[in-house]
Amino acid sequence: MKGRPLWHGRALAVLGILLCAFSLRSAVASLSPVIDHIGADFAVPSAVLGLIGTLPPMCFAVFGLITPILESRLGIERLTVVALIVIAVGLVARGLIGESIGLVLATALIFAGVGMGNILMPPLVKKYFPDRIGLMMALYTTAMACSTFVPPLVAVPVADAVGWRVSLAMWAVFALAGVIPWVLMVAGRGRASTGSATQPEWVPEPVEGSKAATQVTAPESTAGFSVTGPIATSPSSRRLFARLARIPLVWALSVTFGTSSIMAYVAFAWLPVIAMDIAGVDAGTAGLLLSLFAFVGLPSSLLVPVLVVRFHATRPLFLFGAIAGLVGILGLLLVPIAGLLWLWTALFGMVGLLFPLALVLISIRSRTPESAVLLSSFVQSVGYTLAAIFPILMGVLRDATGGWTVPLAVIGAVLLASIPAGMMAGRRRTVEDEWESRHGAW
Template sequence: MTGRSRGGLAAALAVYLVALTLRPAQTSVGPVLGDIGADLGLGEGALGLLGALPLLGFAAVSPLVHRLSSRWGAEGTLLAALAGLVLGVVVRSWTGAPGLWLGTAVIGATVAIGNVLVPVIVKRDFPDRIALATGAYSAVIAGSAAVGAAVAVPLAAAGTWRLALGVWAVPFAVVALVWWLRTRVRHDAEATVAEVDLAHSSVWRSATAWLVTGFMGLQATSFYVLVTWLPTIEASFGVSAHTAGIHLFVYQMVGIVGGLLIPFVMRPASQVGAAVTSTLFITVGTAGLLVAPDAVVAWIVIAGLGSGASLVMALSLMSLRGRTPSETTQLSGMAQSIGYLLAAVGPVAAGVLAEATGSWTPTLILLLAFAAGQLVVGLAVGVDRRARL
């Protein structure tokens, strides 16, 4: 293996290690929420806010990442975020009730930086394989999210909820060390990127940027509504809580498969086919839950494939539609800020709608409306309009 090949492999490994840190700190919370509430005397409303706080952090911090990376470079900014993530995990787990809230807020803010910058680094380091690289790191994100949720209860049983959440500080610190080594290698290149960053106008005035943002927001909202409420929706069909929990795990895991497969549908000049394919899977799965709930497993698998494919599609569009690392950083920050804000509001709105109507049918119809909107946006954004960005 040549030195250049080894360097490329090391770069890929480092990016995927960072991807491992972007979800477990959040997904490990849900399974032990009851333990947290019992220990600290928190009610369901407070626990619901605790679960939504990272998403609100994503929305608030994402637009600021461009300025941070312009000053410190992508590598340096991401290193600071990883260090902050380790600190946030420790504070959340081991400093009492105030630390629970403060640490969770820090986790949301630091993960937001990783969410924005990883697509930028993928575009810069793998310009000829953006879709495949995006599918791979999205699979890593999804897999680590599932692991975080799966091991939380056994770890809490072996110790407490603090152990279940705090244990992640150790692997995150290892990733931060690896990234620090990479930062030393990339220092000179980052200075050039930072200079370019200052030369471009805001993407907030770009029609193409709003289309990318719309696609990101619609797919994220559908995903988080189903992740939050799918077990409850299934309960209304007569499915047991245990079985519904397994189905939710299946929904997330088949998303990995969808994310890995959708790059093969993308084309260099147009991603319309990929946008339509990913959206149709979501549409068919949601419609199936509505009209034929007895085949719930089939619809969950189909919807999960579409969800994973849509996430990779959205992340790839951020890289493909940005002409430079600077523009990609701005676009990623914009799309993820609004996207995760919608994702935070979506489950709340879905729950209110179900409570007001006494049925989950209106919520499923709402998800179909989201899918229809995603299809329209996908048809428009799938054509490369970077000259207009």
Template sequence: MMAMTTQGTADIADTSPASGRAGRHLGRAATVFLATGLLLIALNLRIGVASVSPVIRYIQDALGLTSTTAGLLSTLPVLCFGIFAFLTPWLVRRIGIDRLLAVVLVVLAVAIATRLIDGSPALFIGTVFVGAAIAVGNVVLPAAIKQHFVARTGLMMSLYSMTLYIGAALASGLTVPLMHAFDGDWQAALAIWSIPAAVALLVWLPRLWTTRRASRRSGTETAVSQADSAETASVADVVPERDEPSFSRLIRDRTALAVTGFMGLQSLSYYAGLAWVPTILTDHGMSSSTAGLMLSYSSFPALASALLVPILANRVSVRWIPAAMAVGLTALALVGLVVAPVSGAIAWMTLLGLGQGAALSLALSYIVWRAPDARHTAHLSTMAQGVGYLVAALGPFLVGALHSVTGGWQIPLAVLIVLLIPELVAGVIASRNRHVLTPVTTE
């Protein structure tokens, strides 16, 4: 969900001659090592958020938080995803891709480790830094993949998406067992997830040393940073301003609004579920360990649908059918959670995973399909991710607030079901074979 901004900027990186030479000159061992480093970074881009929801009830009890306040633990990172989507190009220009990814890992490791500190302030401050680091990683990592793997972009992006789901599944499935292993210490169970970030940093550091040596051989370290920045910065840096598909124009375009709306609403549904599904299940009598495993399990059907739906979308004659399928599967899952949350949990988690995985895949694909060229893709990506995640941040908070007011889960789930209607409308419009800011209909 979080890779939207870089889809366009990575396309710019993809066309760089320097990027192509770098990719061709990598030896096999260096290529494997670089790919391993990038995928280990990807593994950490969901852990800091997905690990919280299975133990959120324990956090509430320990800190005396209301459901509304606890919902902020899931809302704040998503809010950061939107805010930092607009700031990341500036960071790339100042630091460069490789160094910025190292900074992401350092911030993630430290921020997750601060969950060992007692008290609500440390928990919430750490959560903000977790969200900021993940947001930057979401933007930069796909660009790095396209920069270094010009001939294998498709394969690496597939592995990247798969690794995101694996990270979420591991965090949601293992946090409660880890808590029990630590004698009920939820802080230790959350803080231990700083270890994967530290491991990824250790694997990534040789890449920085290699880059620095290459910079010295070329006679200027600044040139490397500038090259990285040029390849991944906002398209405003590489095309004349008069040719820009500006935000003010995109925000008035129906197709761009539909793509952004679909991204935002499907993300809202996803993060609301990520934050509260385990609590919904435990409140109906399921053990916390099993509830976490149920959420973890949903990642696997999501992975399958995310891989298959783009293929289906290119083969069906009625273009809005995949969007309708994604929304319909999610609706069935949410209705099931209202009617029989525990007895049908496996079925509902299967449907939820299939629906949300398909919706995410479509949201990513619409960015590419509805943009006529790389610079439009960059700007549409920034708009869809920045605005979309700001909308998505309402999901966990809204569900938590409604639960606090009503004392049950029927109304919050009903609201999520109702919000699927505008998501479907946005999906239907985004499915039309029309580029943003142009009547051209070729893809």
């Protein structure tokens, strides 16, 4: 089946997904650049900064588990509205606070909304764009990548001009704007715009000889992934979530996403310090190296989803990202020369392609938006739990060994150990297929 043009009959869904995607990262990336401005008004102890640094993966993991329960009661569009409103309220509150505890609480509120949004985005893409998954995931992950490095560029100039409160609160505009398309669709006024996009692009047909099961055939645009098979009457979300833990493919996807998250949070927590310690660069250069790490992932946001969906390139892409990252880590370990830090950082930054890779796999390794919500919840909760552990572990290892050799070796070992999981994640089967091959009807 030939896919429809992206905007045809679903313009509101495009806008809603892109604005939500932008809000998921701008809310996170807009705080750290203006910490010094905040500290001029009230004390922000190091312990508070450390807590704020660990809040994102902790909140993402917790609300990753809660989101499927809320989605089953509210529906995916309504819960998206709730997540965006929570983000907007937290951003405004963070601009109004006057002490460090309030800063922590407002930031936790923001990350609660972001945690829900993280889970909902891949299923939303699957629901509204089953015929354009690769293209829409490319736009979605690119919006997230842009919102990672744009806020640090403008946060300080805005804070200098009109104050840090405005610099923090102004990002609520994007979250509130993202509410509008979803409210229109929920209220029914956007029905004409979304057309049939709220329905699957294929029609279930009964399987011969089966009363309870149906045969589901995905469109060509899901890239030929096998999504056919008997589907029994759907059990509860809780039972399905428990089943995911028994499917090796799910754990492979979790390790793939977790590896991406570990590398990102370790880099954002420690890469500037590593650069200053091992090569003696100044703080300004160390900050630019971190920006380079983030920027390297931008092209992959555009290319990876299309390469995975249209050309089944999961395994080559994973190997490229993992091996390039390993070379970058080895360079930092063995040749820590200031002039070569740019090369090693750029190579290490190639692990950033694992993030869009993992997200698109969540969409295409499940048959329905409902199972995609559960798969997204499971995979991201496991991944962000790992991401919460490793930045702390890196600091402990550094203090225990007096240097960065052991911590960097551990991160390299994680990348190396993740390669078998990346190969398994490249299997062109859905989690439902995996379950049915082992246990019968899903």
